[in-house]
Amino acid sequence: MTMPFYVSPEQLMKDRADFARKGIARGRSVVVLAYEGGIAFATENPSRALHKISEIYDRIAFAAVGKYNEFENLRVAGVRYADLRGYSYDRTDVTARGLANAYAQTLGTVFTTESKPLEVELVVAEVGPTPGADQIYRLSYDGSVADEHGHVVMGGQAEQLGARVADAWHEGMSLAEVLALAVRTLGAVGADGSVTAEGEEREIAPGGLEVAVLERAGRRRAFRRLQGAVLAGLLDQPGDRDGAEQV
Amino acid sequence: MTSADTSGRLPDAFLRPGSSSFVDFLGAHSPDLLPGRRLTAGGAPADGLAPHATTIVALTFGTDDGGRGVIMAGDRRATAGNLIASREMEKVFAADAYSVVGIAGSAGVAIELVRLFQLELEHYEKIEGSLLSLDGKANRLSTMIRGNLPLALQGLAVVPLFAGYDLDRGYGRLFSYDVTGGRYEEHDHHTVGSGSVFARGALKKLWRPGLDADAAVGVAVEALYDAADDDSATGGPDPVRQIWPVVTVVDADGVRHVGDDELAGTVERIVAERGAAHRAAHGDRPAGGGTRQRNQGGARA
Numbered sequence: 118m119t120m121p122f123y124v125s126p127e128q129l130m131k132d133r134a135d136f137a138r139k140g141i142a143r144g145r146s147v148v149v150l151a152y153e154g155g156i157a158f159a160t161e162n163p164s165r166a167l168h169k170i171s172e173i174y175d176r177i178a179f180a181a182v183g184k185y186n187e188f189e190n191l192r193v194a195g196v197r198y199a200d201l202r203g204y205s206y207d208r209t210d211v212t213a214r215g216l217a218n219a220y221a222q223t224l225g226t227v228f229t230t231e232s233k234p235l236e237v238e239l240v241v242a243e244v245g246p247t248p249g250a251d252q253i254y255r256l257s258y259d260g261s262v263a264d265e266h267g268h269v270v271m272g273g274q275a276e277q278l279g280a281r282v283a284d285a286w287h288e289g290m291s292l293a294e295v296l297a298l299a300v301r302t303l304g305a306v307g308a309d310g311s312v313t314a315e316g317e318e319r320e321i322a323p324g325g326l327e328v329a330v331l332e333r334a335g336r337r338r339a340f341r342r343l344q345g346a347v348l349a350g351l352l353d354q355p356g357d358r359d360g361a362e363q364v
Numbered sequence: 365m366t367s368a369d370t371s372g373r374l375p376d377a378f379l380r381p382g383s384s385s386f387v388d389f390l391g392a393h394s395p396d397l398l399p400g401r402r403l404t405a406g407g408a409p410a411d412g413l414a415p416h417a418t419t420i421v422a423l424t425f426g427t428d429d430g431g432r433g434v435i436m437a438g439d440r441r442a443t444a445g446n447l448i449a450s451r452e453m454e455k456v457f458a459a460d461a462y463s464v465v466g467i468a469g470s471a472g473v474a475i476e477l478v479r480l481f482q483l484e485l486e487h488y489e490k491i492e493g494s495l496l497s498l499d500g501k502a503n504r505l506s507t508m509i510r511g512n513l514p515l516a517l518q519g520l521a522v523v524p525l526f527a528g529y530d531l532d533r534g535y536g537r538l539f540s541y542d543v544t545g546g547r548y549e550e551h552d553h554h555t556v557g558s559g560s561v562f563a564r565g566a567l568k569k570l571w572r573p574g575l576d577a578d579a580a581v582g583v584a585v586e587a588l589y590d591a592a593d594d595d596s597a598t599g600g601p602d603p604v605r606q607i608w609p610v611v612t613v614v615d616a617d618g619v620r621h622v623g624d625d626e627l628a629g630t631v632e633r634i635v636a637e638r639g640a641a642h643r644a645a646h647g648d649r650p651a652g653g654g655t656r657q658r659n660q661g662g663a664r665a
Contacts, residue, residue, distance in 0.1 A: 172490050194378035196490045200386055204483055205397060222373035338486075 133234045137258035140236030144182045146272035147240070148302050149265075150286060150295040151251050155244050155332045155339065157292060159299035160272075162327035170329045172340035174199040174211045176244050178331050182272035183237035183258075191220060191237065208337075213243030217254035217262055225260025234258050238271045244331035244339050248288065270302065277312050278302050293354040296328065300352060323349040386487035387480065387508060399476045400511035411519025415442040415449035417474055419559035419591045419598040420456065420466035420525045422538050423571050424552055425580035426615070433577065433615030434527040434536035436464045437584035439559070439592060440607050441599030442471050451599060456610045458619040460485040463501055463528030464612045468557030470520040477512065477522055481505055498530040502539045502547055510545030525556045529614050536614055559591030559598035566590035581611055581622055585630050589638075601631040 147160040147169055158170040158180045169188075170180045173195045181188035195216055203211045220239060228234040239256040253265040268286045270279040285298050303326075304318035313319070328343040343351065377393045390397055422436040438455035441448060449471075456466040457478050465481060467474035484504055488496050496504070505526055512522055526539040538550040553571050555563040566587040575583065585601070588609050592600030601608050608627035613620045 166493070168493060171493075190379055190381060191374075193381070193491055194374045196487065197378045197386075197389055198374060200483055200487050200490075201390070201394070204386075204390075204480070205394075218372060219374050222371055223379075226371065226373050 133228060134259060137234040137236050141183045141238050142273045144272050146270055146275060146278060146303060146306065147180045147182050148282065148299040149180055149240050149242060149253060149269040150299055151248065151267045152290050152292050152295040154292060154334060155330050156242050156251060157295050157299065157330045159296065159303065159326060159328045161303050161321055161325055163325050168327060170327055174203065175208060175337050176331060176339045177213050177216065178242050178340050180240040181237055187235045188237040188239065213241050213252045213254060217241045217256060220256050221260045221262045224256060224258060228259045240269050240271060242331060244333050273310060274306055274312050278305060293351050296351050323352055384488045384491040386484045398511065399473055399480065400515055409519045412445060415444045415471040416597065417442050417453060417455045417468055417471040419555065419557035419563055419588060420468055421555045421563045421567060421584050421587045422525050422527050422553060423567060423580055423584060424536055424538065425575045425577050427574050428535060431616050432535040433613060434538055435580045435584050435611065435613050436466050436527050437588055437609050437611040438466050439588050439599045439609050441597065443597045451602065452607055454610050456612055461618045462531060462614065464614055464619055466525045467522060469522040473512065473515055473520050474522040477508055481508060497532060498528045498537060501528060502526055506541060506545045506547040509541050513544060516543040523556050525554060527614055529616060559595030562594045563587040563591040577613055582630050584611055585609055586634050589634055
């Protein structure tokens with residue numbers, strides 16, 4: 118009779134966390150930045166159909182890195198959760214906090230009970246009536262939740278890129294400014310996955326970017342994708358070049 | 365939230381891949397929330413319990429090559445028996461950015477159906493990342509009306525009128541329904557509700573091919589005016605309370621509600637024209653012929 122190997126809980130959790138972290142680090146980063154008029158999301162994604170950034174509800178959006186099939190499943194569940202809640206109560210009763218909790222419980226349960234953790238990292242963001250009321254929640258593969266203030270970087274090299282964004286980001290930036298910062302951050306990861314020095318970032322054409330915003334003012338549905346000429350125009354504003362030179 | 369799971373994690377049904385339809389999801393996960401599934405006591409007739417919403421008109425405008433659009437308008441009255449239940453009810457709603465739905469029938473059920481229909485379209489759009497085709501939207505509405513059949517048999521029928529701009533074909537289209545969910549594409553114009561007979565008569569005379577959007581708004585308001593003239597359940601424009609019909613325009617730019625100022629002007633023009641026509645026919649005398657004939661039989665005053 119063979120005895121099963123004893124694996125300590127610490128080792129088990131560490132192995133799972135390493136596994137999930139490795140899967141997540143392989144993907145390209147997503148940058149989430151608050152600006153004066155809302156919250157902007159950007160990632161390098163040449164696909165026009167397979168999105169990493171999506172609308173969940175009127176003022177709530179979702180961004181993810183990691184395995185597509187896993188976060189797509191969570192996204193659909195989030196849309197169902199939000200629509201069902203809004204239908205049975207009221208549209209105003211759907212909150213990013215509630216959704217983040219549901220995601221956290223789901224990720225946490227899968228991490229501890231199933232044979233493989235979900236290799237995803239999520240951001241659930243809700244734009245409020247004022248910049249102070251904006252909410253950005255970052256959720257990890259193990260179900261831990263962080264309430265972020267103003268900026269998040271997820272995916273490969275998230276720590277190094279996050280530190281750069283933290284230095285450059287400040288309250289009250291315009292949309293063009295945060296988009297320039299986002300593209301600069303995304304461009305800092307080279308083709309081989311290494312982080313380049315500041316000022317030597319790759320150029321990313323607007324066609325290779327997936328960009329969306331939650332707009333504070335205006336329509337009921339705050340989520341809007343920025344594509345084509347609109348995006349190119351925003352990335353090409355003279356103000357940004359000045360901003361880029363200061364870095 | 366109707367879920368036995370108290371751990372706070374998303375129920376398995378939420379994570380199951382498959383349908384992009386909110387109605388299907390609701391039917392599988394919380395069927396009690398679907399409007400048509402609720403059974404009333406013993407199947408007793410329930411008409412007369414709830415307010416009724418009345419007349420909706422819809423007509424096309426523009427030319428086929430110049431981008432045909434659709435206008436839908438509804439009066440603002442809801443009735444309960446011989447009483448007016450509401451003077452300000454809205455019965456024409458934007459279903460999504462490119463379609464509108466107007467409802468006649470049992471008001472409470474109809475408004476809930478519209479709410480579910482709006483959500484159905486938005487849910488699909490969010491999950492699929494693209495809009496449902498206009499035929500797809502019309503078919504979804506058909507399914508939902510069919511689901512309401514048990515209630516319709518008890519007298520709580522809902523009869524919608526659906527119009528939208530077909531982005532694939534490049535023109536506006538119009539669909540009518542019956543209580544069993546039958547879907548019929550209409551051409552030029554259509555009406556539903558208690559005053560629909562009179563409104564349709566007016567549309568037959570007033571509508572012509574190639575109307576521009578402003579003229580078509582005038583025709584829609586005038587058709588409702590005629591319906592209100594002869595149907596006690598249809599409300600006419602109310603200049604005292606400044607209540608005008610709800611008028612929506614759908615074209616390649618999407619759905620637009622016609623503003624109150626524009627409608628006030630349209631109503632003023634129609635009333636002035638009708639007044640002038642009446643004076644031309646009868647001078648300043650009232651329509652009754654001038655002398656009051658109190659003992660005349662017929663309708664009760």
